[in-house]
Amino acid sequence: MDRAVKERLILRNPAEDCVLPKMQKREMKILNPDHVGAYLKAAEDRGVLPMFFLELATELRKGELVALRWDDLNIKNRTISVNKQYIRNPDGTRTLSRPKTETSVRQVSIPQAAVDLLVQEHEKHPDNPYMFPSPVTGEMYHPDSVVKLHEKILKDAKLEHIRFHDLRHTFATTALQNGVDVKTVSSMLGHYDAGFTLRTYTHATRQMQDSAAEKMGNFMERIM
Secondary structure: OHHHHHOOOOOOOOOOOOOOOOOOOOOOOOOOHHHHHHHHHHHHHOOOHHHHHHHHHHOOOHHHHHOOEHHHEEOOOOEEEEOOEEEEOOOOOEEEEOOOOHHHOEEEEOOHHHHHHHHHHHHHOOOOOEOOEOOOOOOEOOHHHHHHHHHHHHHHOOOOOOOOOHHHHHHHHHHHHOOOOHHHHHHHHOOOOHHHHHHHOHHHHHHHHHHHHHHHHHHHHHHO
16 A cells, blocks of 8 residues: 555555554463374374374475475475465465465475385375375375364374374474574474564573573582
């Protein structure tokens, strides 16, 4: 609208008088580290261990996860190429598109255990281009189907309900608390800058600050 005013297409910006509603910040939950084993065991029992192991190891958005193809995996370099996502359109339909920001297009490093699981998964359907084809249609999984699978896994494992998106928070929190630097975590999450990551995961960085303060205190005591 401001641009339209500058180009003299309209006399004034009609959005200037809009009062924006306050953002309701949703409570962030994570999968307790002590419960990860039970969660993955339940996923294995349902035959979807590779998908959910990868999710916990990479924090992909659900639309990015289902859009993965076999050729997005670089076995030698142990990376996943995230360059597309399955999105919901305003009319309710879904389409495959490029991620909305350039920072969301990224190469994500994955552990060797994830590579091995993905190779085993591909051997089950070697002619299918999708990394995780739907067992019903053979096509791309619907994102909502993955969310329902996640909910069933939690129920099977008798764990507290958390959103599928909270698995993303689980990755970020665990990585930060285990000493992975904020810029690296931000890059893996596809955030536009590390400052956003810092603001989002204040609880994790607060713990890191406490640890840093303790280390500095120990250092100062040794040299006094």
